[in-house]
Amino acid sequence: MAAAAAAATSAAAAGAIGGGKDRKEVVPVFQGLRRHGSMPLSTRSPHLLPLSTSSSSSSSSVISAVSTPVKPDTSETKRSKVEIFKEQSNYLRFPLNEELLTEAANINEAATQLIKFHGSYQQTNRDERGVKSYQFMLRTKNPCGKVPNRLYLVMDDLADEFGIGTLRLTTRQTFQLHGILKKNLKTVMSTIIRNMGSTLGACGDLNRNVLAPAAPYTKKEYVFAQETAENIASLLTPQSGAYYDLWVDGEKIMSAEPPEVTKARNDNSHGTNFPDSPEPIYGTQFLPRKFKIAVTVPTDNSVDILTNDIGVVVVSDADGEPQGFNIYVGGGMGRTHRVETTFPRLGEPLGYVPKEDILYAIKAIVVTQRENGRRDDRKYSRMKYLISQWGIEKFRTVVEQYYGKKFEPFRELPEWEFKSYLGWHEQGDGLMFCGLHVDNGRIGGKMKKTLREIIEKYNLNVCITPNQNLILCDIRRSWKRPITTALAQAGLLQPRYVDPLNITAMACPALPLCPLAITEAERGIPDILKRVRAVFDKVGLKYNESVVIRVTGCPNGCARPYMAELGMVGDGPNSYQIWLGGAPNQTTLAECFMNKVKVQDLEKVLEPLFYHWKRKRQQGESFGSFTTRMGFDKLQEMVDKWEGPLESGSRFNLKLFTDRQTYEAMAELARLENKTAHQLAMEVIRNYVASQENGKAE
Structure with missing residues (x-):
């Protein structure tokens, strides 16, 4: 639909989403509403939903919405403080631009929110007492995790010259630099930009870094997945120029994007855009909250596909030629302790689109969340809550209005596998x-x-x-x-x-720099993994056996603990929730098993769980599947009644071996029977005692 027509029908609602004083942005409404001349509604209107659909005479896949006329909502919709900051920022400029010029070591609250969109978080070192030592973390934007040689070397230099001397690789395929002082921000940012890098959109209420398999295979489907991820990242990159204004004085240092990306962004056939806006997709308010997308190929779940707001899977024909994409929607990890209405969630199938439509389908999903995601309470602003409230059928119907077509049925996929590419x-x-x-x-x-x-x-x-x-x-x-x-x-x-155990383990940075951290994660996990290995040895699990362990310092779930077989989520000083039930291939959501487990008491929980897994598991059963099959009531009983494995000698402290030669001979026999020397010795002793008692009885 022509932008002029949209503007004519939407003038009254142009500022509803918060256009600046000197700007007007057209609020997109459904194509059908415009066609039938209905009253334009605020973009925050909760009842802007299609009540029925009909097919166009030209194409059976084209949707036109039909709505019952409603009275305009004249009440002011409640918005969070961050929404006000965005509205008044002149597309992410003010007051960040002014705050960066002050002598203070920190920036004010509004600028702290806005700088996230530019790829940075203000932090303090929580290990230090007294006066706060303000510093900034920078996160890069690297679609598919690709880092050119030149950029890597520059990041390495910046870490030493302006950071804390280390680089950190994130769970979204990016770098993080810690310890940047405010006075050095512009130097560091401009250096990254001028050396093939970017931090734009690495944080904030917009599309984050787009994941794809990192393996540099030349196979068609891998190349296609990575190209698609890069195109999606380009499509959803902010366009107003604020980033370049602040960090390189207005010089736009960026590579040309493919024409199909420009075409998809500018297309407003179904009312997705703000016409004549510096931000045609995002507008002044951007998205209600962060938004995560991953692209992959069948079987390759190196990207934790189901944890994303949108998961995109390449579908190829029998000759390996990509034909289209399956799309999942509604994944997300974050939650809030003691607020049961917040939860982690897996993505679910939305449908299939031909490959030439993928950018339009992605844009339609993003716009649906933009228009309907909650902006009053940030705890519930992720798209997973919208889909949970609406249901997938209603969500699909609304997305189809912006897509302009019906989604085709989801194509069958093979089983997912975790691939490390080590x-x-x-x-x-x-x-x-x-x-x-x-x-x-x-x-x-x-x-x-x-x-x-x-x-x-x-x-x-x-x-x-x-x-x-x-x-x-x-x-x-x-x-x-x-x-x-x-x-x-x-x-x-x-x-x-x-x-x-280390191969699949992950942890977030947590203390001392993350302001949200409740307890340790990155600094604590090395010792935790050593202790888990010791428990494995104690209960007789083999060295090559493993479980997926993930640790986070708070419930936001940056290391995706809710997909782990054993997830540990900080819930107090030196205290964790224990989550169980994830799958090694990252397709099953874990559940909270125990609260407030002190780090020094982990063995009291893990030892009985691993002991019974070793002895009661079915053939090839993973730890996560075992805990699900047993059920939490039975697992709790195992923990409550645990007195230690009899074989370990921990209850009786028996010294079984008097010389090295005997021990080595027993160890070799035990190895052949897939046991420890201690276990085999105890069996021999028990059998001997039993035979003597039987002899006496006779």
Whole structure:
């Protein structure tokens, strides 16, 4: 529908979403409402819903909405404080631009909210007492986790010169720099921008970094998934220019986007846009809350596809040629302690679209959330709450108004698998890539120095994975040996030398810098994993067995603990909720098993759970599946009645071996029976005692 016609019908509502004093933005309403001349409604109107659909004579897939006329809502809709800040900001400029020029070490409340959209959070070091030491965390925007060689080297330099000397890899395939002082913000930002990087939209109420498999395969579907992720990221990038005004004095340093992206953004055939606005998709208010998108290929769940607001899956034909996409909607991890109406949620199938329509479908979903997501209470502003309230059928119907077509049925998909891409792999173009495990994504010390030397010497590009690891790309075969040697000397080992528990574990930064953290995560998880390994050894679980463990310092769930087999969510000082029931392939939501478990008491919970998993599991049953099958009542009984495994000797402190030779012989026999030496010795003793008692009885 023509922008002029939309403007003519919507003048009265132009400021409803908060256009600035000198600007008017047209509030998009459904195509059918405009066609039938209905009264334009505020974009926040909760009853702006289609009551029926009809097919166009030209295409059976075109939707036109029909609405019962309603009286205009003249009451003022309640909005959160952040909504007011956005409205008055002149598209994310004011008062951030003024606050950055002051001598103070910090910025005010409004600027603190606005700088998130530019990719930064204001923080303080909570380990320090007394006067607050303000600093800033910067997060980059790297669709698919791709990091060009030049950008990596620059980030490495900036971490040393302006940060705390470390780089951090995030669960959304980006970098975080910690410890940037306000006076250095512009220098650091402009350096990133001028070296092929960006932080725009890494935080804030808009589309965040778009995930895709980090593996640099040349397979058609992988390349297509990554290209799609990059196009979606470009489509939903803010357009007003505020970012470049603040950080590079108005100079736009950006690569040209594909024409199909520009076309999709500018298309207003179904009332998705604010005509003549600097932000045609976002308007002055942007989205109600953060918005997350991931793209992947069938079976590859390296991106935790179901945890995103939108999950996009490439669908190919029998020859491997991409044909279209399955779309999931409504995932999200964040929640609030003791508020049962907040919850983590998995995405669910929305439908299928042909490949040429994907940008239009994504835009329609984003606009549906923009128009209907809650803006009064940020606890409930994510799209998952809208879908939970409406139901998927109603949500689909509304999205179809903005899409202009009906979604096709969801295509069948194979089972999902978690893929880490650690170790050496063929790319498919004669070159290799090497996936490196980085504990909690923290790169520092000798590891940081060695990585820089390798990346600089061989001119390598890198990719960040959604599991906080790093992939070195485009490696010639002749470089494999010297690179492997250098990595090993820096502690970056081949995956077979890394504890399996560490391979899938994740933690958020938490203390001391995150203002939301209740307790430790990144600093606490190394000891937690060692203690879990000790429990494994004690109850007789093999070294190559593992569970997915994720730890976060607060309920926001940045390390996606609600998908873990064993999730630990900070709920007090040195205290965690224990969540159980996730799946190794990240397709099942965990549930809260226990509250307020002190970190020093973890073994009291984990030891009986792992002990009974070892002895009562079905063939090939994962820990998460076991806990679900047992049920929490039975698991609680196991914990409450636990006195320790008899085999461990912990209750009787028996010294079974008097010499090394006997122990080694017993250990070898035990290994053949998949037991510990202690377990086998106890069996021998019990059998001997039983036989003697039977002899006496006879």
